[in-house]
Amino acid sequence: MSNVADNLAYTSKAGPPDTVDSKREWNLIFWLSVGWLVILVVFILLGSANPLVPEIERNADLINAQPALTNFWKDSCDPEVERCGRDAFVVGGLFGNDDRGRDVLAITVDGGRISAFIALVVTAIGIFVGGALGLLAGYLKGWIDVVVQIIINVTLSVPALLLVIFIVVVRGRSIWNVILAVSLLAIPALARIVRASTLQVADREFVKAAEVLGVKKGSILFREVLPNVMPTMISFAFLTTGIILVAEGGLAFLGLSVESPSITWGRIISDGRADFRDSPWVVLTPSMILFFTVLSLNLVGDHLLKRYDVRGSGL
C-alpha cells in the first residue's frame, strides 16, 4: 500500500548530527530487527523439518486447545487426553490450535512461506523493473523520462489496493496473478525513488568527468551511477518488502489472495476472527509475527537509508 505520502515520510532529510548515545541506541534496535528477520527466515526455510514446529494435522481433540504451557505450568493435565504427562508441551502446541485443530505455529510458519515468497518475488521484480525504469529515466532524461513519469503518475493515481483487488478478481486468484498485481504497486514506488536518486547522482562531478572523458553511456550508467544509487535502492527494498507484506495480508484478509488450501498470514487472521473471544491466539499470533516482521523491515530499511544517506536526497 505504498503511495507518495509513504515515500515522502520515509525520506530522511538532513537533521541534526546524531549523538553517540542515540547512534548506539538505534544500532541496538537495528541488530534486534536483523535478529528477528534471521529467526523468521530460518523458520520459513526449515519449514516442517524444524523440530520446534509440529506437523499441520487436523485433530478433533485439539480444537481450540489452549497453548500448551498452560498445562505445563499449571500442572493441570486433562486426563481425557491420552498423551498428557510426558507430552504436555505437544498437547495444544506451543502457540495453541485453531478451530480446525491445526497448530497455530505450524500454519503461521506455513503461511509465512507463501507471504514471504510473494513479498520477496515482488520486491525483486520491483528492484529490477522499477530500478531499471528509474535509472534510465533519471540518467537519460528526454522522452524516456516523460514516459516513466506518466507510468508512475498513472499507477499512483489509483488506490493501490483497489487496483490489486480488481486485477486479482479479473484474472483469477493464482499466486502469479497476486504477484503480478502487487508488483504494479512496487514498481512505480521504487522507480520514483531510484529516479530521484539517479537525478542527484547524475549531477555529481565524477559522472561529468566520465562523460567528458568519452566513456560510453551504458558504462557510465552501470559503473558510475548504479553503484551510487544501490544503497538507497536496497534500503527502499526493505521498506517495500514490508509494504508488500501488509498489502498481501490485506488482500488475503479480504479473501482475495491465493486460493485455499494455500494459506497466508492475512487469511489465518481473517479465519480466526470469528473465534476471537474463545481463542484469541489464533488471530494474535500471526498478527504479532506480521507486526514484528514489518517493524523490523522498516527499522532495518530506515537504518540503512540513514547510514548511506547522501545528504538531502529528498524527492
Next chain:
Amino acid sequence: MILVVLILILGALFVLLGVRNSWRYALQRIGGAVLVLILVTFGTTVLIRQVPGEPCEIALGTAATPEAVAECVDDQGLDEGVVAQYLTWSQQVLIEGDLGYAFYKNQEPLSETIQQRLPRTVILFFYSQLIALAIAVPLGIWAAYQAGRPSKGIPIWILPIIVGGIYIYGEFITDWLFTSVLTLAFLLPILIFNLFRGGRGGDTTVNFLAFGLLSLPVFVLGVILRYAFAEERNWFSLAGYVPITDNVIEHLKSIWVPALVLGLAAAPVYLRLLRADMIQNLQQDFVSVAKAKGMSNTHILLRHVLRPSTVTLMTVLGLNIAQLVNGALVVEYIFDFDGMGSYLIEAIYRQEFFAVQTLVALVAIIFVVTNMVIDVFYSVVDPRVRAEAA
C-alpha cells in the same frame, strides 16, 4: 468543453497571480491530468476484457435470457474492439454522466448507491484525518523540538523486548485481557515518561511510536479494536451508521472506531513528515534571527517554523487520499460500515465488474483533481514553486 473552461479558469488565476507563461503552465497541468485520467480509464477497460468468459453473463447471472445478454453486450460495447468499447464507456460515463448499475441484475442505478453511501465515507475520512492530525501535529512539533538535545530518559530498545517478552508470557498464561493490560502498564508509563522528560529520548520515543504505528497493518488493528470495543464492550455500535442530525452521541458511537483505525494508520505518515520538515526549517537562518531578536521558543516553533511546514503537510494530506481509500476498503469491511468501501468489496465479490470499473475511474478522477487543486494552492501559497514551474 469542461476542459476549455478549466484551462481558462486556471490560466486566469495564474495571470492574476502574475505567473510568467501562465497559460502554458495551466495547459501543462490540465493536459497532464487529462492524459493520466485517459490512461487509467483505458487501463480498466482493457482489464474488463480479460475477465474469463463473458462479463455480461457473469453480471446478469445464469438465469439471464440470451436477449438480455445480447443487449448488455451491445450496451457495453463488448462486441467491438478495445478502443470502440472504451469510447462507448467514456461517452456513457464521462459525458452523459450515466454511471450504470450498482447491481446489474436488479438494475439498481449506481448513482443512487453513491448518493447514499458516499457521504458516510467522506465523514469517516474527515474524522480520521482530524484524529490523525490531532496525534501527528503535537507529537511532530515536540519531536522536532527535542531532536537536537542531549539524551535523557529510558533507552527505547527496551520497548520491543518488553512487548515481545510479555507476548510470550501471554502465550503461557493465555489470559489475554491481563496480558494486554500488563503490556500497557509497562509501555504507557515508559512512553509518557520519555515524552515529557524531553531531550533526544523524547524524539526517539516519538520516532519509535511512529514506526510502530506504520508497521501495524490496518486489518490487525481493526480486528482487535472491533473485538475490544464492539464485541466485548458496547462502546461502539455495529447497528449501522446514524446521521449526525439524528443523534450526535449515537452518530459518534457508530463511527469512532473505524475513524480511529484510519487515523492511527495515517498519523505516522504525517508525523514523520512534519518532524523531518520542521527539523530542516529549524536549521534555517531565520530561526537564528528570531532567536537573536529575543523571541520565545514557543513563538518561533509555532509561528516561524510550523507555518512553512503546514504547506508540506497539506500536500501530503491530498496525496494520502489514495491511501485512505485503501484503508477504507478494509476498515469498512471489518466494521460492517456501509460506505463506498464496503460497497466496492461487495461489488467485487458479486463480480459487478462494470460498476467497479466506473468507481475505479471516479476515484482516479477525484485523486487527480484533488492533487491539481493542491498544486495550484501550493503555488498560490509558496512563490518559490510558482517561479520554478513557470
